[in-house]
Amino acid sequence: MKKVSILFSALALMAFTSCNDGKKKEEKQMDQMEKSEKTDIDQKMNQEKKDMNDGTSMTITLEPKSESSASGKVSFTQKDGMVMMKAKISGLTPGTHAIHIHENADCSAPDGKSAGGHWNPTFENHGKWGSSDGYHKGDIGNMEADENGNATISMQTDEWCIGCDDENKNIVGKGIIVHGGADDFTSQPSGAAGARVLCGGVIQ
Known part of the structure; x- marks a missing residue:
């Protein structure tokens, strides 16, 4: 009788273990399915957001600062995950002029310093765009003003976006x-x- 009891207990334990293993396997499969579904949803939402932002464009009118008489406009257009920037400036002194993206959309100060420093969300060193030594996301570069003070510059990059969630x-x-x-x-x-x-x- 004792042997029968032991055998029964062993069988019950095996059945219980098997049941638990099966349950754990099923839970694992469910977790994997849920994660896969979440990834699919996230990817779909990101694609929808990208499609929604595609074709987005903005034109910014520049204000003269530091007693300058210059003027100009900068446009940004987003398409296929790329942002195209074009700037057209007049009234500059002939020669080389830098243009950057800065931290703040605030031009209230007479010297423009309310715009803060260069936009540098990744905390890199300042440098030439694309340099292996590092560069700010706002380091657009230089443009040449002709003898009449007119200058243009354009660039295209996937390191910018217009209104996306990536700061x-x-x-x-x-x-x-x-x-x-x-x-x-x-x-x-x-x-x-x-x-x-x-x-x-x-x-x-």
Whole structure:
């Protein structure tokens, strides 16, 4: 009788263990399915957001600062995950002028310093765009003003976005600054580009 009892207990334990293993396996499979479904939903939402933002464009009018008489406009257009920037400036002194994206869309200060420093969400060194030594997300670079003070510059990048959720890429709420001099690409943290002669806020 004792042997029968032991055998019964062993069988019951095996059945219980098997049941638990099966339950754990089923729970694991359910978790994997839920994670997969969540990933699919997230990817779909991100794609929908990207599609919704595709074709988004903004044009910013720049205000003269630091007693400058310059003027200009900067446009941003987003398509297929890329942002195209085009700037057209007039009234500059002939020569090289830096243009950057700055931290704030605030041009209230007469010298433009209310726009803050360069936009640098990834805390890199200042430098030339694309440099292996590092660069700010706002380090657009230099443009050349002709003898009449007219200058243009354009660039395209997937390191920016217009109104997305990635704060390391979203340019909305930032400022555009044109400087009186050239960016030397080495002086920290701003490139020693001189006075801020134009300012505009990127507000969607």
